[in-house]
Amino acid sequence: MSTYLLEVRDLTCRFGGLVALDRVSFGVQSGEIFGLIGPNGAGKTTLFNLISGVTPPTSGAVLWRGGAVTGLASHRLNRLGLARTFQNLRLFDGLSVLDNLLVALQRRPRSTSLAGVLASSSHRQAEQQRQALAWQLLNELGLSALAEREAGTLAYGDRRRLEMARALATGPELLLLDEPAAGLNPSEKDALCDLIAGLRQRHNLTVMIIEHHVPLLMRLCDRMAVLDFGVRIAEGTPEQVQRDPRVIEAYLGGGGAA
Amino acid sequence: MIDNGLLVQMLLGALLGVSVYLPLATGQLSLATPAFYAVGGTLAALLSTSWPALGARADGSFPLPSFVLELALGGLLAGVLALLVGRLVLRLQGIYLAIATIALVEIVRVSILNLPFTGGAVGIFGIPQPFPTAAGYLLPALALLALTGWLCQRLEVMPLGRAMAAIRDDELAAGCMGIDTTRVKLTAFVLSAVLAGSTGALAAHFLNTWNARQGSFDTSVTMLAFVILGGSRSWLGPVVGGLLLTALPELLRPVGDVRLVLFGLVILLGPVLFPQGLITPGVLERLGRLGRLGERLPRESEP
Amino acid sequence: MIQDLLQTLFNGAAIGGVYALVALGYTLVFSVLGVINFALGALFSLGGYLTYLLMGGTISANGGLPGWGLPIALPFPLALLLAAALTGLASLVVEQLAFAPLRRRQAEPLLYLITSLGAGLVLVNLLQMLMGAEGYAFPTSALANLPEAVVIAGARIRSVQVLLLAVCAAAVIALTFWLERSRNGRALKAVAEDPTTARLLGINSNAMLRLAFLLSGALAGLGGGLIGVSISLPGPYVGISYGLKGLAVLVLGGLGSVPGAIAGGLLMGLAEALVPSAVSGWRDALAFAILFAVLLLRPTGLLGRRVVEKV
Numbered sequence: 088m089s090t091y092l093l094e095v096r097d098l099t100c101r102f103g104g105l106v107a108l109d110r111v112s113f114g115v116q117s118g119e120i121f122g123l124i125g126p127n128g129a130g131k132t133t134l135f136n137l138i139s140g141v142t143p144p145t146s147g148a149v150l151w152r153g154g155a156v157t158g159l160a161s162h163r164l165n166r167l168g169l170a171r172t173f174q175n176l177r178l179f180d181g182l183s184v185l186d187n188l189l190v191a192l193q194r195r196p197r198s199t200s201l202a203g204v205l206a207s208s209s210h211r212q213a214e215q216q217r218q219a220l221a222w223q224l225l226n227e228l229g230l231s232a233l234a235e236r237e238a239g240t241l242a243y244g245d246r247r248r249l250e251m252a253r254a255l256a257t258g259p260e261l262l263l264l265d266e267p268a269a270g271l272n273p274s275e276k277d278a279l280c281d282l283i284a285g286l287r288q289r290h291n292l293t294v295m296i297i298e299h300h301v302p303l304l305m306r307l308c309d310r311m312a313v314l315d316f317g318v319r320i321a322e323g324t325p326e327q328v329q330r331d332p333r334v335i336e337a338y339l340g341g342g343g344a345a
Numbered sequence: 346m347i348d349n350g351l352l353v354q355m356l357l358g359a360l361l362g363v364s365v366y367l368p369l370a371t372g373q374l375s376l377a378t379p380a381f382y383a384v385g386g387t388l389a390a391l392l393s394t395s396w397p398a399l400g401a402r403a404d405g406s407f408p409l410p411s412f413v414l415e416l417a418l419g420g421l422l423a424g425v426l427a428l429l430v431g432r433l434v435l436r437l438q439g440i441y442l443a444i445a446t447i448a449l450v451e452i453v454r455v456s457i458l459n460l461p462f463t464g465g466a467v468g469i470f471g472i473p474q475p476f477p478t479a480a481g482y483l484l485p486a487l488a489l490l491a492l493t494g495w496l497c498q499r500l501e502v503m504p505l506g507r508a509m510a511a512i513r514d515d516e517l518a519a520g521c522m523g524i525d526t527t528r529v530k531l532t533a534f535v536l537s538a539v540l541a542g543s544t545g546a547l548a549a550h551f552l553n554t555w556n557a558r559q560g561s562f563d564t565s566v567t568m569l570a571f572v573i574l575g576g577s578r579s580w581l582g583p584v585v586g587g588l589l590l591t592a593l594p595e596l597l598r599p600v601g602d603v604r605l606v607l608f609g610l611v612i613l614l615g616p617v618l619f620p621q622g623l624i625t626p627g628v629l630e631r632l633g634r635l636g637r638l639g640e641r642l643p644r645e646s647e648p
Numbered sequence: 649m650i651q652d653l654l655q656t657l658f659n660g661a662a663i664g665g666v667y668a669l670v671a672l673g674y675t676l677v678f679s680v681l682g683v684i685n686f687a688l689g690a691l692f693s694l695g696g697y698l699t700y701l702l703m704g705g706t707i708s709a710n711g712g713l714p715g716w717g718l719p720i721a722l723p724f725p726l727a728l729l730l731a732a733a734l735t736g737l738a739s740l741v742v743e744q745l746a747f748a749p750l751r752r753r754q755a756e757p758l759l760y761l762i763t764s765l766g767a768g769l770v771l772v773n774l775l776q777m778l779m780g781a782e783g784y785a786f787p788t789s790a791l792a793n794l795p796e797a798v799v800i801a802g803a804r805i806r807s808v809q810v811l812l813l814a815v816c817a818a819a820v821i822a823l824t825f826w827l828e829r830s831r832n833g834r835a836l837k838a839v840a841e842d843p844t845t846a847r848l849l850g851i852n853s854n855a856m857l858r859l860a861f862l863l864s865g866a867l868a869g870l871g872g873g874l875i876g877v878s879i880s881l882p883g884p885y886v887g888i889s890y891g892l893k894g895l896a897v898l899v900l901g902g903l904g905s906v907p908g909a910i911a912g913g914l915l916m917g918l919a920e921a922l923v924p925s926a927v928s929g930w931r932d933a934l935a936f937a938i939l940f941a942v943l944l945l946r947p948t949g950l951l952g953r954r955v956v957e958k959v
Contacts, residue, residue, distance in 0.1 A: 210503075
């Protein structure tokens with residue numbers, strides 16, 4: 088019955104005595120850009136961790152196209168079509184930029200280890216296809232000049248884009264972006280907005296974004312949800328959320344808008 | 346000074362170094378290599394002395410095909426054991442994994458010591474020889490090392506090898522990028538075991554006797570030293586480390602009893618003087634490799 | 649029957665006490681530095697030999713200086729304490745040689761394993777050069793004042809086992825008390841829990857680190873002396889064996905947990921003691937099999953803290 092691509096129902100996450108998420112429910116529709124906002128410590132990244140299989144929930148359900156995927160391992164979720172970036176950037180620092188993408192591309196197409204060991208033609212063909220895809224993404228995200236550079240040596244802005252490129256390389260339907268604008272200046276934030284909108288279009292994506300910078304999300308998102316102390320306090324279009332008195336109160340203490 | 350016997354020992358050291366390196370290349374500190382080495386060696390010792398069908402002759406010689414078969418079986422048995430134990434053990438992290446693998450080494454050692462058919466403290470002796478002299482063993486040892494090197498080199502340009510490097514850098518992120526990290530780690534663990542098992546089978550024949558002391562805790566940490574001092578970023582590191590550190594105590598023999606103290610000093614000072622080991626990423630670059638991973642195939646679309 | 653069991657349990661607890669000492673030695677350094685000191689086993693051996701020499705023992709025929717001995721012969725308690733203190737100092741030397749250079753370069757934890765192994769190898773082989781590879785039995789006059797055995801609840805227990813257990817218990821209690829109550833002890837704990845805050849509070853973490861090494865070495869040395877007097881010193885590698893068991897106990901109890909090290913030590917000692925003599929050869933494997941089993945059920949040991957990775 089669910090028309091949602093991704094849905095969470097009564098998702099709860101407890102760490103010892105601390106309740107990080109308390110019966111959070113909402114759904115993300117296919118093709119939309121969905122924002123997730125809330126003050127620091129509201130549980131946004133925890134929610135991403137639950138959705139992407141990094142942390143198991145204490146209770147509740149995560150549904151993908153209506154089917155339960157709660158508790159699946161991260162790699163299984165990724166293979167279903169869910170990819171993510173990390174707030175603190177978790178690149179493969181010792182690998183080159185190109186190899187970071189090739190790692191994410193290893194199933195597009197797949198080749199057997201035996202073929203790889205024997206350097207067979209099927210392996211070479213698959214490698215060629217993977218590299219072609221990698222270069223496409225590098226071009227799209229303006230990273231081609233840095234292809235052979237070690238990821239750990241990149242400038243911050245480039246690392247952010249590599250993180251996004253790598254997630255895209257896995258060929259997802261749903262892309263989770265955790266604070267993609269952190270540390271960017273206003274003009275970079277604008278460019279990011281355009282980039283995400285463009286990516287959604289060119290890759291047929293559904294996107295879910297965590298952000299602190301609310302104006303960015305107001306421009307970009309089709310719908311949003313607001314978390315505060317682990318509870319979903321609002322859900323709707325940016326205009327609706329903006330006018331919601333509970334949201335205003337949650338942000339009154341600081342952080343939030345601009 | 347470096348006679349054929351020592352050369353074979355050095356090659357064995359190199360092989361065992363690579364065995365320790367393989368799980369480390371996925372970020373797993375496993376010290377289980379001596380256990381699989383012992384398993385392979387014990388199997389070879391038992392088979393060649395107790396199974397007449399393999400053709401051990403009265404003059405102590407041994408047919409070459411049977412020897413090769415034992416290398417394969419030693420590796421196979423070790424691999425199966427690794428498969429059974431690996432899934433359980435690889436759920437552990439960091440130092441817990443290391444200690445659990447040390448525990449495995451000790452359990453295997455004590456088992457070999459106490460099982461009725463493995464010769465007890467004395468071990469199995471009079472293991473038949475496929476080659477009349479030490480020099481004969483050079484060829485199989487070199488062949489095994491060449492095979493290992495080739496395989497490791499292929500790994501670096503394969504998705505599996507890239508996945509291993511990714512897991513080493515960030516296991517969590519690797520999982521989120523679709524890599525079945527458990528499977529990759531287990532593969533590395535099993536490959537490591539197969540290598541150690543085959544090496545053990547070779548060593549059993551070379552050494553002519555085999556006992557429980559062949560696989561013990563201090564050897565596992567020493568083998569780790571091969572990897573760390575040789576360089577842990579590529580398979581060449583443990584090869585160099587294994588060759589050098591196996592040769593060193595022998596080369597120091599003229600110095601007398603103090604040689605082991607000197608050996609200890611080398612291990613003590615090595616990481617301080619060479620924090621990245623001898624085969625550093627810089628050295629690898631200069632060896633003419635365009636990046637650690639990936640054959641760069643001709644690009645159809647230039648940027 | 650009950651008497652036999654009591655005797656066995658007592659012996660097990662006594663050995664378990666020594667395991668706990670070694671495990672605590674590891675714990676002290678691990679909690680402050682986050683690494684395992686692989687030289688601890690060698691320090692155990694050192695403590696044993698120092699105790700022997702301080703009691704007036706002489707070097708055997710195949711040692712480096714046959715027949716040589718110290719010009720003093722201290723009573724056992726004094727020799728033991730002095731040996732422990734000296735081993736503590738030796739531990740400081742190990743810290744300077746094997747750990748400090750790496751800390752200056754902020755080296756990765758794996759490297760400490762190798763350098764401490766190297767330090768341990770150097771020490772064990774120096775001991776072997778000096779003392780020879782043969783076993784040493786302590787002078788029987790060591791415990792001249794004590795009766796051969798005492799009777800507890802009808803069971804005949806060797807006095808030396810009682811001594812072993814008593815000393816271990818005293819050391820453990822003293823250490824725990826010191827960690828909880830004394831200024832330096834609490835400072836050490838603070839550095840272990842949260843080095844940054846500790847520094848902000850003015851605690852000199854370098855001094856605390858050295859204190860940890862000193863105590864750690866002293867505990868290992870104490871263990872060596874106790875084993876030497878109650879059993880013997882079979883060779884310089886005796887410490888390696890206890891060091892390994894201590895490591896198993898450390899992980900069994902949970903890294904960084906003092907109660908875990910104590911509980912683990914007792915558990916290990918008792919389990920080993922209960923192995924029937926018919927299969928005594930398997931005793932060593934039992935310790936590690938227990939460890940293996942515990943880790944599979946509780947991947948961070950019995951009382952270890954689960955490290956939650958921040959994503």
